[in-house]
Amino acid sequence: MNFAFSEEQQALRDQARKFLADRAAPTRVRRILESDQPYDRELWRGMAELAWMGTAIPEHHGGAGFGYLELCVLAEELGRSLAPTPFSSSVYLATEALLLAGSPEQQKRWLPRLALGEAIGCFALAEGPRAPHAGNLADGGARRPRSAASSCRCPTATWRTSRSSPRRRRTGRPPTSRSIWWIWDPPG
Secondary structure, three states: OOOOOOHHHHHHHHHHHHHHHHHOOHHHHHHHHOOOOOOOHHHHHHHHHOOHHHOOOOHHHOOOOOOHHHHHHHHHHHHHHOOOOOHHHHHHHHHHHHHHHOOHHHHHHHHHHHHOOOOOEEEEEEEEOOOOOOOOOEEOOEEOOOOOOOEEEEOOEEEEEEOOOHHHHHHOOOOOEEEEEEEEOOOO
16 A cells, blocks of 8 residues: 655645745744734735645635645645644634535535635534533624524624533433534634
C-alpha cells in the first residue's frame, strides 16, 4: 500500500509551504498573537485567494472540490507554520458540521461564503442541564421566545438543539440538553 502523496498533493504542499514561509514567518505570527487581533486578516485573505478554505467543499457549493487528503496536506503545513488563522474552526469544524448535518438551506447560504473566506465558522458543543438551547439563549439582551422548533436562526448564529439522550432510554430520567451551534463572524 502506497501512503505517499500524489504529485498534485506534493505540489500543493510545496505551494503551501512557500506561501506560509513568506506570509506566516515566526516574527509575524508572534506579532499577531501578542496583539489584540483575533487572527491575521491579510494571511486569511491570501489563503482565500488560493481557495484553501474550499478544499473539501464540493464544487456545487462553491468549493474547490478536492478531498480530505488535500485538506490534510494543508493542515500539516498550517500546523507547521503555526499560522494564526481561523482555518481549523472554519474548515475542520463548521464546514464539516454543515456538510454532515446542515439543512440544504444552511449549506446553500454558508458553504459558498466559507469557501471564499467571507465567513468564519465556529463550532461549539455544550452538555448538561444548564446547556443553552433555543428557549434560553439571548441575543443582544433580548430573550429568544420559546418555540417547539428544534432550531433557530438569526443573522449571526445558527444553533440546533437535541434533547435525546441514550441515558433516558436506560433510566427513564429526563434527558440533559445537548446543544450544538455554529456562530459566523464575517471578517472585517
